[in-house]
Amino acid sequence: MFGQASDAAGQNKRHMNACITLREIANLTSEEAERVARTAKMYDPALDGGTFFNQVRSLESSVIHAYKIAVYLAKRTTDLRELCDIWKTASDICDSVLVTMKRLKDSRPESGTPPLYDLALDYKNAAFKRYQLNLESLQWEQKEPPAELFPKTN
Numbered sequence: 001m002f003g004q005a006s007d008a009a010g011q012n013k014r015h016m017n018a019c020i021t022l023r024e025i026a027n028l029t030s031e032e033a034e035r036v037a038r039t040a041k042m043y044d045p046a047l048d049g050g051t052f053f054n055q056v057r058s059l060e061s062s063v064i065h066a067y068k069i070a071v072y073l074a075k076r077t078t079d080l081r082e083l084c085d086i087w088k089t090a091s092d093i094c095d096s097v098l099v100t101m102k103r104l105k106d107s108r109p110e111s112g113t114p115p116l117y118d119l120a121l122d123y124k125n126a127a128f129k130r131y132q133l134n135l136e137s138l139q140w141e142q143k144e145p146p147a148e149l150f151p152k153t154n
Helices: 002-016 022-041 051-074 080-107 113-142
Strands: none
Touching (some): 051 113, 080 113
């Protein structure tokens, strides 16, 4: 009986080490965007059979889910540095997709690249705005208020 409790604790410890960070999601999304770009170089609509379209849709899902995860994480902290990191990372995720989609939106529009470009740009702008707002708040938090703002009363 005691051995089973110990085994369960060991399994829980292994699961805790399996957590993934938003930065790791950013790396995975960037790699996925690079795969889409490589596939686009060999893309032949007559022979593709929907593979490239499916890769673009998968990348779109990655962007949506990464943004949802950023929102989830942001709702669970009040630490401004952490909020800045969350929103900067979300912005970086969108940037990696935008770089790829910028090249493909005109050359491969039949595969859904223009809507993905627009979506990534919208999420990029929203994430970057939140990053800037939190960065501004962080800067104000670190400054001492001007002495004349709160005059001494006798």
